[in-house]
Amino acid sequence: MEATRVELAELAPDAQAYLGQLAYLTLVLFENLGRGAAVAPTVSGKSRLGRVAAEVLEIHEAVLAELESRRIDPTEAMEPYRAVLDDFQRRTEGDDWHEILITCYLTSGFLLDFFAGLAAGLPGGLSDRISALLSDDDAEDLLVEELRESIDGNPRLASRLAMWGRRLVGDTMLVARSALRLEDRADGEERIEPIFTELIAAHTRRMDALGLTA
Amino acid sequence: MEATRVELAELAPDAQAYLGQLAYLTLVLFENLGRGAAVAPTVSGKSRLGRVAAEVLEIHEAVLAELESRRIDPTEAMEPYRAVLDDFQRRTEGDDWHEILITCYLTSGFLLDFFAGLAAGLPGGLSDRISALLSDDDAEDLLVEELRESIDGNPRLASRLAMWGRRLVGDTMLVARSALRLEDRADGEERIEPIFTELIAAHTRRMDALGLTA
Numbered sequence: 001m002e003a004t005r006v007e008l009a010e011l012a013p014d015a016q017a018y019l020g021q022l023a024y025l026t027l028v029l030f031e032n033l034g035r036g037a038a039v040a041p042t043v044s045g046k047s048r049l050g051r052v053a054a055e056v057l058e059i060h061e062a063v064l065a066e067l068e069s070r071r072i073d074p075t076e077a078m079e080p081y082r083a084v085l086d087d088f089q090r091r092t093e094g095d096d097w098h099e100i101l102i103t104c105y106l107t108s109g110f111l112l113d114f115f116a117g118l119a120a121g122l123p124g125g126l127s128d129r130i131s132a133l134l135s136d137d138d139a140e141d142l143l144v145e146e147l148r149e150s151i152d153g154n155p156r157l158a159s160r161l162a163m164w165g166r167r168l169v170g171d172t173m174l175v176a177r178s179a180l181r182l183e184d185r186a187d188g189e190e191r192i193e194p195i196f197t198e199l200i201a202a203h204t205r206r207m208d209a210l211g212l213t214a
Numbered sequence: 215m216e217a218t219r220v221e222l223a224e225l226a227p228d229a230q231a232y233l234g235q236l237a238y239l240t241l242v243l244f245e246n247l248g249r250g251a252a253v254a255p256t257v258s259g260k261s262r263l264g265r266v267a268a269e270v271l272e273i274h275e276a277v278l279a280e281l282e283s284r285r286i287d288p289t290e291a292m293e294p295y296r297a298v299l300d301d302f303q304r305r306t307e308g309d310d311w312h313e314i315l316i317t318c319y320l321t322s323g324f325l326l327d328f329f330a331g332l333a334a335g336l337p338g339g340l341s342d343r344i345s346a347l348l349s350d351d352d353a354e355d356l357l358v359e360e361l362r363e364s365i366d367g368n369p370r371l372a373s374r375l376a377m378w379g380r381r382l383v384g385d386t387m388l389v390a391r392s393a394l395r396l397e398d399r400a401d402g403e404e405r406i407e408p409i410f411t412e413l414i415a416a417h418t419r420r421m422d423a424l425g426l427t428a
Contacts, residue, residue, distance in 0.1 A: 027251060027264050034248015034267070037241060043296055044289040050241050050274050053248070057268035064261070075258040082257055 007195050011180040012121025019067050020077030021179050022115050026060035028089045029108050035093070036100040048146050052104065052139040062133050066126065088175040092168050098150060102161050105143040107172050109206050114176045114199055147210050162212040169203055221409050225394040226335025233281050234291030235393050236329050240274035242303045243322050249307070250314040262356045266318065269353040276347050280340065302389040306382050312364060316375050319357040321386050323420050328390045328413055361424050376426040383417055
């Protein structure tokens with residue numbers, strides 16, 4: 001992700017916009033995990049989603065603390081991103097346990113990767129703290145374990161989830177794109193291309209980890 | 215709660231049963247908070263529920279760690295309590311934002327209080343660690359703030375929520391009762407009474423804090 005980090009840094013929004021979006025995004029991810037836990041068919045599946053939610057909420061709380069230390073009201077910082085992210089959530093929510101689960105895995109993987117890249121464009125100390133916060137990916141492993149247990153030996157489910165994964169990536173890219181500061185750049189579009197090429201490669205690796213074709 | 219702690223200690227289940235129930239209960243509370251966050255009418259309400267969920271999941275993770283340190287599989291420890299707690303959840307889920315919110319406040323208040331009391335009957339080191347874990351109540355304050363903002367100046371809502379609160383307490387008491395080890399005691403019923411008298415007094419204080427009649 002090194003090249004991507006440099007490219008992304010130049011398009012990063014200011015600290016308030018970055019933190020406000022990341023704070024609201026983590027709430028959306030938490031809700032998806034809660035919805036998944038509610039329909040989990042097993043105790044272990046429910047408990048795994050609980051552990052992933054704990055990590056996502058740890059990010060949320062750390063981001064709120066960053067806002068508060070800058071004397072920015074967290075609610076005001078999140079508000080401008082609510083409509084876009086709520087809409088994203090509705091379009092990607094999934095109909096059953098497996099779709100919700102793969103939504104949690106793919107959208108949080110893609111978007112937290114993306115925000116980790118963008119963090120390079122934040123002021124020094126903040127940039128380091130946020131990068132450290134977003135570098136932990138135990139959560140991803142838990143979701144992969146849960147998904148593999150379902151998919152292995154179930155080719156019909158695999159093909160349905162592969163399709164759902166392709167459907168998700170478009171909406172996920174759009175919501176990531178909306179976080180970039182592009183207005184004041186004539187060369188915006190060409191700068192975005194290599195960034196998304198790398199993010200999509202990471203998405204493909206996530207699908208591969210489940211034995212699914214991206 | 216000192217008297218209650220002593221009474222409860224004598225009826226406490228063994229460590230595995232205690233930890234299994236508390237682990238599953240915290241998942242149920244997490245799901246309720248997730249469902250609440252999904253219908254929160256404001257960004258601040260959503261964020262507050264996220265912060266409460268973070269605390270509930272912290273308890274969940276600490277309880278899983280206690281089970282693992284005793285070489286007990288967490289899933290097996292939780293499984294026996296699933297049906298009763300899922301049923302409890304269905305009967306208390308509430309229809310809208312305010313009902314969900316007061317469900318989170320009253321059921322988690324009552325049941326975490328109850329488990330804190332029961333912890334006195336656990337082996338020494340475990341008892342202290344669990345008591346410390348359950349003694350933090352920032353979460354309750356966040357829910358009270360959110361509820362008061364809605365209820366103040368809205369007597370119709372207050373009366374609807376007072377009714378819902380009375381409806382909840384019966385189911386909550388039943389699920390607490392099911393956690394007690396009563397089978398081998400002839401004097402079970404008379405021992406339970408003072409315990410529930412104190413838990414209901416705490417419930418009444420929780421309603422009072424919102425200006426509602428219990």
